[in-house]
Amino acid sequence: MHLDIPRGREVLTAHAPTVASYLLTAILLALALGFAPYLLSGGNLNTQLTFAAFIGLAALGQTLVILAGGIDLSVPWVLAFGAIQLGNFGDLPGGVAIVLIVVLGGLIGMVNGVGVVALGVSPIIMTIAVGGLVQGYLLEFGRGNLYSAVPELANTIVSSSIGPLPLIVVLWGILACATGAVLSKTIIGRRIYAVGTNDRTARLSGINVPSTRVLTYVVSGAMAAFAGVLLAGFLGAAYPTIGEPYLFGSIAAVLLGGAAIEGGRGSYWGTIAGTLTITLLGALTPVLGLHQGELRVVYGLVILVGLYMARGGLLLASRQSR
Amino acid sequence: MPMLQPLRAALRGLPASRRRRAELLGALPFILLVGLVAVYGAMEPAVLDPAQVGYQLQSGMPLILVACGQTLAILVGGIDLSVGGIVSLSSALLATQASTFPGGPWAAVVCILGVGLIAGGINGILVTFGRLPPFIATLATWSIYSGLALVVLPKDGGTVPAEITDLAVGKSAGLANSIWLLVILVGAWLVFRRTPFATSLFAVGGDEARARLRGVRSYPVKIAAFSATGGFAAAAGLWLSATTTTGLPLAGDALILPSIAAIVIGGTSLMGGAGGIGLTVVGALILLVLRGVVAVLGLTPTFAYIVTSCLLIGMVALRHFARRLEED
Amino acid sequence: MPRSGDGDWLRVTDVRLAYGKVVALAGANLEAVAGEVHGLLGENGAGKSSLIKILSGVVAPDAGSIALGGTALGLGQPSLAERAGISTVYQELSLIPTLTGAENLAIGRSLGVRARLTGRGLEAHARALLREHGAPPIDVGRPVQLLSFAERQILEIVRALSLPHRVLIFDEATSALPPDESRWVLGKARDAARSGAVVLFVTHRLREIREVCDTVTILRDGATVTSGRTAEFSDDQLVAHMLGRRLERLYPERADSSSQEVALEVRDWTTRRVGPLSLTVRKGEILGIAGLEGHGQRELLLGLAGDLPSKGSMVLDGRVYNPGNPGSAIKSGIMLVPEDRQKEGLLLPQSILFNVALASLGRYGRLGGWLDDRRARADVSAITTELGLPDRRLDHAASQLSGGMMQKVVLGKALLARPKVLLLHDCTRGVDVGTKAQIFEMMFRLAREGVSLVFYSSDFAELVNMSDRIAVMVEGQVGKVLEAGSLSEDNILKVAIGAEIAPAAAS
DSSP states (O other): OOOOOOOOOHHHHHHHHHHHHHHHHHHHHHHHHHHHHGGHHHHHHHHHHHHHHHHHHHHHHHHHHHHOOOTTTTTTHHHHHHHHHHHHHHSSSSHHHHHHHHHHHHHHHHHHHHHHSSSOOOHHHHHHHHHHHHHHHHHHHSSSEEEEEEEHHHHHHOOOOOEEEHHHHHHHHHHHHHHHHHHHHHHHHHHHHHHHHHHHHHHTTOOOOHHHHHHHHHHHHHHHHHHEEEEEEEHHHOOOTTTTTTHHHHHHHHHHHOOOOTTTOOOOOHHHHHHHHHHHHHHHHHHHTHHHHHHHHHHHHHHHHHHHHHHHHHHHHHHHHH | OOHHHHHHHHHHHHHHHHHHHHHHHHHHHHEEEEEEEEHHHHHHHHGGSSSHHHHHHHHHHHHHHHHHHHHHHHTTHHHHHHHHHHHHHHHHHHHHHHGGTTTTTHHHHHHHHHHHHHHHHHHHHHTTOOOOOHHHHHHHHHHHHHHHHHHHSSBOOOOOOOOOOOOOOOHHHTOOOEHHHHHHHHHHHHHTTSHHHHHHHHHHHHHHHHHHHHHHHHHEEEEEEEHHHHHHHHHHHHHHHHTTTBBOTTTTTTHHHHHHHHHHTTTTTTSSSSHHHHHHHHHHHHHHHHHHHHHHHTTTTHHHHHHHHHHHHHHHHHHHHHHHHHHH | OOOOSOOOOEEEEEEEEETTTEEEEEEEEEETTTSSEEEEEEOOOOHHHHHHHHHTTTTTSSSEEEEEETOOOSSSHHHHHHHEEEEEOTTTOOOOTTSBBHHHTTTTOOHHHHHHHHHHHHHHHHHHHHTTTTTTOTTTTSSGGOOOOHHHHHHHHHHHHSSSSEEEEESSSTTTTTTTHHHHHHHHHHHHHHTOOOEEEEEHHHHHHHHHHHEEEEEEETTTEEEEEESSHHHHHHHHHTTTTTHHSOOOOOOOOOSEHHHHHHHEEEEEEEEEEEEEEEOOEEEEESSTTSHHHHHHHHHHHHHEEEEEEEETTTEOOOOSSSSHHHHEEEEESSSSSIIIIIOOTSBHHHHHHHHGGGEEEEETEOOOOOHHHHHHHHHHTTTTTOOTTTTSSSSGHHHHHHHHHHHHHHHHHHHHHEEEEEEETTTTTTHHHHHHHHHHHHHHTTTEEEEEEEEEHHHHOOOEEEEEEETTTTEEOOTTTOOHHHHHHHHHHHHHHHHHHHH
């Protein structure tokens, strides 16, 4: 990566996967405009952006975790935890409840991170196990599938808007810019890339590898819980499987954004493209008369196409810079 | 060779303690399983009755089959998330196609197994010739296969020919067919383990570059392993539909993560190259017996989740620290 | 079994190979006949390993041909080489760590179903093989990763011997073995030659060359410089051919800059497989660390750098130094240039700029963590210019660089961290001559500026020319510290071997 604005052909090499993912987004956008322009007008646009915000928030932490060389499979359960806990904290003032839930989500993430760095459990296993723990908790305390006590604040956040945009989307935008900037402009960002690229080199260069790793899981947990809170507010309901689509969604958004699953390569800007791609697909398929099944097939095919596009872009760019 | 005496002594000296530790660690899942079964039996003697055992195995068989298949993908250094999709697809196909299949229901079963092998083979091709990391490749195909399942059968339903159900829930020579299937599975694995192909499989998983150095053609081996994983997943879907007599186009997803848990608890390394289906059967049985014990104790399913998760973390952490000890 | 018969020969003609911009072989030629042990000699990085990789089909050459007994060899596929009868004892071993010894000996071979189906048969076969070749008994039922290094090396050799072979290649098969075992290997090489195979033998030990090699080929900088009967060369001539003429120009002039002031003092100190030992590093001194491969040099440096836990007393600049990890070591002023520049020194896909700044990121923070891009770029640029890296390449990925350039980036990172004590782990290995000279200049300059250098090199000549004092490591201890006046390759070797010979006398 670069500390400063890279020049000339290096721009291409560094950003080829991101460019490729925006290209994919653009193709889908063109399709959407061609087949169903009403999807992207006024209220519909805001609905789509709101859907995107949920995926984008769940994928925010996932991006950091994957960049640092891990993976977080507990996202759907932590998200459901956020949603259900909102009802359980019904007696608390809304703001306090939300902050508390985000902190608890971060703590769950910390358990993931500590397990990975201190117990030597591989990220896949650790986050499956922690996901299982959270799932157990949800089955115990989230048995009523629906609840009514959505705190005032959650309702407010969901229903209010700033200018023409829903508040949720604005929140996502702010967090997205912050994440993008942290990753490319700060020391912490450099450390995350270093750890994900080669943790041995990072350690010998004086970087605190364990704390960097743990941090990414903490952010992932906190963001998943926050997304859960917003989703509960949006749906006016919460249930233990509310997060299920976000296991696939959060990882797919990161990968479609051009990040390498091995870590060290990618950016949140790319993840945003991936998020929009997934949202557009979800919006387009019903328009085209396709159902849930076809949507899943298309998701899978688009991921494969996206991966090869990112790879092709990388190859092309590196050949040019020779 | 007398001149090698000092060396020999040195060799014997150092690794002895290491070996004992490794042995103990390897035996831990077996000890755990025996202990759990003993506890289970002591609390509820009826569960040790062969008919009961057969029934419990019958409901646990999809997990066992998926986990056994997943083991092969993991042994070659991969992982297969798409097994969930293949289970669903195979279940949906059986419930929609088998009754009307030209050539009869058994031909349908064979064809569905073939679909599983092909679906797994596609994973293998993406991982080898397609050069995608297994996690990503199978994440994509998981979506595709589970989508196809929903296309074939949009929601639970369909019919399963009676003769297929009869075979799955039936008995042979006084024992439930589920027990026989497990015996055949483990037996076949023990035989397979000794074939040259199995050695190549372990070699590729242990160190692909070195295996190639030794003349093993790693791509065909990996494709075969992934293909077999798909075949096992298809078998799991068939079993699931046969025993529930209906098509379940969404049921597979819930098996992905437990299948990985069963493998890890059994002792197969996610790094590849070590472990096996025998161990995975033990791991899956531990999970199944645990659920039974929790139920007998009158605890909520929450408890099963928590115990499973703690067991998973504990086993891996234990192995990690044992390895660390060896290094020092 | 080796094909009996006569007149088999192996001929390598003008083989060339480049990895990207790094030239590994620039015209290697070799001719060896059956019945002889043929030594393949050369410095580290001379191209021996590359040539062996080509012979055994691991990589395909860019140009050139290889003929075995009159037929051209198919290249670039291990299976082709194996079918042609080329069997190799790989330096890095080709055993699969998770498989048992017996399985490793059986990979890719049909033993007959019966022998396989009972695991005993497989193991009995392996034990028979070990016996047949006079190797010590090894527990072949264990995964190879649970075996000692010597046991693994022996298995690797038996594996190569047991394949049908017309050509047998030993790539540093003795470097990790105790003397008795080494002698066994030499015996096997001679036996193989006697039974009609072409034997290629790679070793760094002059003694072994004299003992076993009938003829030799010497490689330097990827090309064959000479070949002939071993007896025709004196030791000095062999060394001269291996090193070439560049010996004198390599080392810059220098005045002793070491003071009596102590920079780092280590007392009764132990780390993994090393110690207890005591060592003093003076300010502005270059302290050489010598030793045969695997006698604790790596652990010593990693321990000092805070990567391995250690016990005992360390005092740095008069203050107690107790690093919990490399991060705190760097903060205290000790920085390591690690052994493997690609796997431990660099973030290969990241830019040079990022790599060089990596260990000093904290210095470029402003407003709580925002990177001061411009200042970082300016400082990095100053360092890389000094090391001879063009400025315009700062945004290139480190993976695109040649070996020498990569090492410069790793050194640049260490320099930017401004250490008081710089630990160098064989930082000239596989580096071209020009870069080597630059690295040496830089080391002298640092010493003049009062930085202390702890310099481990596998090249004794370098140590002698560069160091003020040399500590020779023997089995995890400091065997002896050679002071100015007694610095010579002979003395290093004597200390290193002196302790090595002792246990052999017991047998």
